[in-house]
Every structure is written in structure tokens, then in C-alpha cells.
Amino acid sequence: MFGLSPADWAAVLLSLRVATVATAFALPCGIAVAWLLARKDFWGRVALDGLVHLPLVLPPVVTGYLLLISFGRAGPIGAFLDRYFGIVFSFRWTGAALSCGVMGFPLMVRPIRLALESIDRRIEDAAATLGxxxxxxxxxxxxxxxxxxxxxxxxxxxxxxxxxxxxxxTFVSNIPGETQTLSAAIYTLMQIPGGDAAAARLVVVAVVLALAALIASEWFARRAGLRFQGE
Amino acid sequence: MLAVDVEKRLGAFTLAVRFQAAGGVTALFGPSGAGKTTVVNIIAGLLTPDRGSIALDGQALFDAAAGVNVPPHRRRVGYVFQEGRLFPHLSVRQNLDYGRRMSGHPRDEREFARVAALLDIGHLLNRRPRKLSAGERQRIAIGRALLMQPRLLLLDEPLAALDAARKREILPYLVRLRDEARVPMVYVSHSAAELRRIGENIVRLEAGRVAACGGIELLDETETDALG
Known part of the structure; x- marks a missing residue:
């Protein structure tokens, strides 16, 4: 379909799955962290703020490396999760979801935090007096x-x-069907002589997906905003 | 019966008030900056006093010595704010219903209809707060506080944000509320003319202290201002 091979499809679907799982798991944490940063004054607040934004300024390879040495099978957190919960990240799609979630986290926290800061706290007081x-x-x-x-x-x-x-x-390598996401598949195809056409097809898919996500967000945000305007 | 005896320091301002309010309307009267809003915020539990106690119908809402401080959501004290503070994301009906839902009471259509009739808001139920006039918004705010079935109703300058015509529109509803709702009220205002219409007992505040307590004759000692 659309001239994509089964391997291409696998990469597209894997990317969608990884991004969905990453967002779903990051969202509750993102709301909690944004709330803490927007509302609470506590010891270590600056450190938390810095930690959250670190993936934004670090080279991604460094973030991947840090994930590998902490969440890899031999890493302290990775070993703990493997031993007690049977959760393995290294060289699995779950690891891809983890690294994608970490990379997307600062971009998620910022708008939520701004939204929380712009809320009129007096309306929350009113709600408290109402029980x-x-x-x-x-x-x-x-x-x-x-x-x-x-x-x-x-x-x-x-x-x-x-x-x-x-x-x-860096964290989970480039294993077709397991950790080879859309970007990794494009990169791989570009390394192969004659892979340019296939790479171009995936590039089109990437552009379409990104545009669809942007349009969807505009639509959702407008709907949510309209509710306050009175419709 | 409400008994207030509290102290609170806010920067350079010190509030130290002591008064009691039986049934009916107790007006907190005084110039801006006298501490009127601070007092009602303390009664509602939105502000914690440094010292003293607040008791409502024999129950301690706050008692510094005994370490009692009932959180606002458990006080069942209704609060009508100066600016209404309706929930912008909810319809008028959902705003009115909010207190009942939060306290888990069963729906009482008769009480709902009674309050809607009292405030003349039945035709606004499906609108959003944005689409209401300032006067309508304030009536919804009063209805919302009434429908949580409060033991005490606090009204903080409920007319201050309205122009003269809107004031004349709302005041009869407040008088009706006083005469029909049977909820004791603490009514904050700096307008003697307004309180002459609605007040029964007057507590005059000046610079964080109770200057005088008595009937509406207390209002005559201050210069008369026109209503609006």
C-alpha cells in the first residue's frame, strides 16, 4: 500500500506505537511535574526544573548514553526493574518508548505548566467553599x-x-521490527545503495504524520478553548 | 450563631476582630482596607488566622488553642464573591449544581426550582458564564452558594462590581433572599445606602478593629452615600 514494503510499514507502525505509549506514560508524570513547578515551592525545585529540561539541551546521543547506563540491563535502574518487575528496556521497543518519552517530556511540561500558571486561583477557592x-x-x-x-x-x-x-x-540500537522506528528506517535506507526511493516514501509518511498531529492539536485546542467562550 | 474572635497579621496590617452574629443579616461595614474581606475569607477558611477561634452553631471551625482548623470544603459556608467567580468551563446549570455534586447530596429538583425562581434565573440554565450580563452572573453566584445548602452565607460586596442600574436590579433579590431563605448571612459592604436596605445587625470595622456593633442606626453616623 502506498508503495511501502512490509518492512517500511513495520517501521511506521512501530513509530506510532512507540510515540503513543511514550505520550500516554509521560502525560500523568508531565501533569504532576508541571503542577509541582507551577504551584509548589520546595527544596530542589530548581534541580527538578533543570533535570526536566536537560534532554532539550543535551545532545540526544548523550541522553541515549545516560539512559543506557541507567536503564540498560546492567544499569542500576534497569537491573532493578528487570529483577523485580520483569521490565526490560534495552534493545526492546519499550526502550524506544522510554527514550522518546524522555526526549518529549520537556516539550510536554512547558505548555501544561504555563496553562496551570495562568489559571485564576480564586476560582479554585470558590470551588473549595462549595465543598x-x-x-x-x-x-x-x-x-x-x-x-x-x-x-x-x-x-x-x-x-x-x-x-x-x-x-x-543510542539506547536501543536499530533492530528492524523491534526498535527500528521511522527515523531509523529512513537513516538505514539512506545508507544502502539504491535505497533513496524507499527513503523518500518514508519521508513523505513522516511529513504527513507530523502535519496530521499538528492539525489534530489545533482542532482539539480550539474545541477546548471554545468551551470557555460560551459554545 | 456565629462567633468570631480572631487575629491575623498581614504585612503591616493587623486584624483583630471579635463579634457575634445571630440569625438574619449581619453587615460588616467600613471603609476599604478595614479588613472586611479578610474577615470573611477567614470565616470561609480561605485564610488561616494566627490566633483565636471561630464557631458556627456550637461547632468549632477554627480554634488555634485546640489545633482545630476545618478545611474550607468541610465548613458548609456559602460564599458569594465580589466578582462572581463562576466556573467558565461549566454551564449555568452545572455551576449551580456544583456544590451539590461535590458534597454528594441527591438531586433535589424542588429546591433547585425554588432557588431558580427566587433569583429569576430559570431561563439562563443552558448558557455559559461568558454569555451572561454582570447582573445575571452575580445572581448565578448567589444561587450556586445557596444550592450547596450552607449553614451560613457570606456575601463579599456582591454589588460592588455592578453599575447603578445593575445594583438596583440585584438588591431586591438579596432582600428576598434575606426574607425567604432563612440562612444567616454575613454581608460585606462599604455602602451605607445598600446596608440600609439589607442590613439588620451592623458590625463597623475600622483599620482591622471592630469600632462599633449595633443596629442600622450605626449607619447614620457615617456620611450618606447614594446607592450607586
Whole structure:
């Protein structure tokens, strides 16, 4: 279909799966971290802020390397997760999802944090006087009011995850069907004599996917925004 | 019966007030900066006093000595804010229903209809707060606080954000509320003319202290301002 080989399709579908899983797991953490940074003053706040943004400024290869030595089978966290939960990241698609999630995380946290900071806290006070405890206030007032930011953050993370290359290939290598994502497949095809045409087809797919993600985010954000305008 | 005896330091400003409010409307009256809003925020639990106690119908809402501080969502004290503070992402009906949903009470259509009729808001239920006039918004805010079935209703300058015509529109509803709702009210205002219409007991605040307590005759000692 569309002139793509089964191997090409495998790479496209793997990329979609990796990006979806990465975004789904990053989202609750992203909301929690954004909330902490927006609302709480605590010891280590600056360190957390820095840690979250590190993947944005580090060379992706460095992020991949750091993931490898901490989440690899021999790494402290990787060994722990393997031993007690049977979760393995190294050379698996789950590892690709982890590296993509880490790379997309700062892009996700920022819009959510800005949305949380722009919320009128007095409306949350009003909710409290109406009988809502802190968690209910968060669920029924804070989160819905921050929804455009949450959607924006999720889409940014998804798009970043879809295109991630450096950290992923460093962490989990480039195994067709397991860790060879769209970007890695394009890179691989370009190394093969005569692979240019196939690479070009995948490039078109990448452009279409990225555009679709952007359009979808615009649509969702507009819908969420409209709810406050009164429709 | 509400008994307030609290102290709170806020920067250079020190609030130290002591008063009691039986049923009906107790007006907190005084110039801007006297600490009126601070007092109602303390009663609602949005602000924690440094010292003292607050009791409502014999239950301690706050008691510094005994370490009691009931969080705002468990006080069942309704609060009508100066700026309404409706939930922008919810319809009018959902705004009105919010208190009931949060406290898990069953739906009471008769009470809902009664409050909607009292405030004349039945035709606004499906709108969003953005699409309401300032006067309508304030009526919804009053209805929202009433429908949580509060033991006490706090109204913080509910007319201050409105122009003269809107004030004349809302005031009759507040008088009706006083006469029909049977919820004790603490009503904050700096307008003597407004309180002459609605007030019963007056607590006059000046610079964070209670300057005088009494009936509406207290209002005559201050210069008269026109309503609006």
C-alpha cells in the first residue's frame, strides 16, 4: 500500500506505537511535574526544573548514553526493574518508548505548566467553599481549565517522540521490527545503495504524520478553548 | 450563631476582630482596607488566622488553642464573591449544581426550582458564564452558594462590581433572599445606602478593629452615600 514494503510499514507502525505509549506514560508524570513547578515551592525545585529540561539541551546521543547506563540491563535502574518487575528496556521497543518519552517530556511540561500558571486561583477557592476537597478541585476545575495546555503538551511530546532518532538509536540500537522506528528506517535506507526511493516514501509518511498531529492539536485546542467562550 | 474572635497579621496590617452574629443579616461595614474581606475569607477558611477561634452553631471551625482548623470544603459556608467567580468551563446549570455534586447530596429538583425562581434565573440554565450580563452572573453566584445548602452565607460586596442600574436590579433579590431563605448571612459592604436596605445587625470595622456593633442606626453616623 502506498508503495511501502512490509518492512517500511513495520517501521511506521512501530513509530506510532512507540510515540503513543511514550505520550500516554509521560502525560500523568508531565501533569504532576508541571503542577509541582507551577504551584509548589520546595527544596530542589530548581534541580527538578533543570533535570526536566536537560534532554532539550543535551545532545540526544548523550541522553541515549545516560539512559543506557541507567536503564540498560546492567544499569542500576534497569537491573532493578528487570529483577523485580520483569521490565526490560534495552534493545526492546519499550526502550524506544522510554527514550522518546524522555526526549518529549520537556516539550510536554512547558505548555501544561504555563496553562496551570495562568489559571485564576480564586476560582479554585470558590470551588473549595462549595465543598470540593483539594483533589476534586484539581479534577473538576484546575485540569479542565488547563486542558488546552495539556493537549498542546501531549501533541508536542507525541510529535517529538515520532521523530526521535539520536537518543533512541543510542539506547536501543536499530533492530528492524523491534526498535527500528521511522527515523531509523529512513537513516538505514539512506545508507544502502539504491535505497533513496524507499527513503523518500518514508519521508513523505513522516511529513504527513507530523502535519496530521499538528492539525489534530489545533482542532482539539480550539474545541477546548471554545468551551470557555460560551459554545 | 456565629462567633468570631480572631487575629491575623498581614504585612503591616493587623486584624483583630471579635463579634457575634445571630440569625438574619449581619453587615460588616467600613471603609476599604478595614479588613472586611479578610474577615470573611477567614470565616470561609480561605485564610488561616494566627490566633483565636471561630464557631458556627456550637461547632468549632477554627480554634488555634485546640489545633482545630476545618478545611474550607468541610465548613458548609456559602460564599458569594465580589466578582462572581463562576466556573467558565461549566454551564449555568452545572455551576449551580456544583456544590451539590461535590458534597454528594441527591438531586433535589424542588429546591433547585425554588432557588431558580427566587433569583429569576430559570431561563439562563443552558448558557455559559461568558454569555451572561454582570447582573445575571452575580445572581448565578448567589444561587450556586445557596444550592450547596450552607449553614451560613457570606456575601463579599456582591454589588460592588455592578453599575447603578445593575445594583438596583440585584438588591431586591438579596432582600428576598434575606426574607425567604432563612440562612444567616454575613454581608460585606462599604455602602451605607445598600446596608440600609439589607442590613439588620451592623458590625463597623475600622483599620482591622471592630469600632462599633449595633443596629442600622450605626449607619447614620457615617456620611450618606447614594446607592450607586
Amino acid at each position: 470540593a476537597g483539594r483533589f476534586l478541585v484539581f479534577l473538576t476545575v484546575t485540569l479542565p481549565l488547563a486542558l488546552p495546555g495539556v493537549i498542546g503538551g501531549a501533541v508536542m511530546c507525541f510529535a517529538r517522540a515520532l521523530g526521535e532518532f539520536g537518543a533512541t538509536i
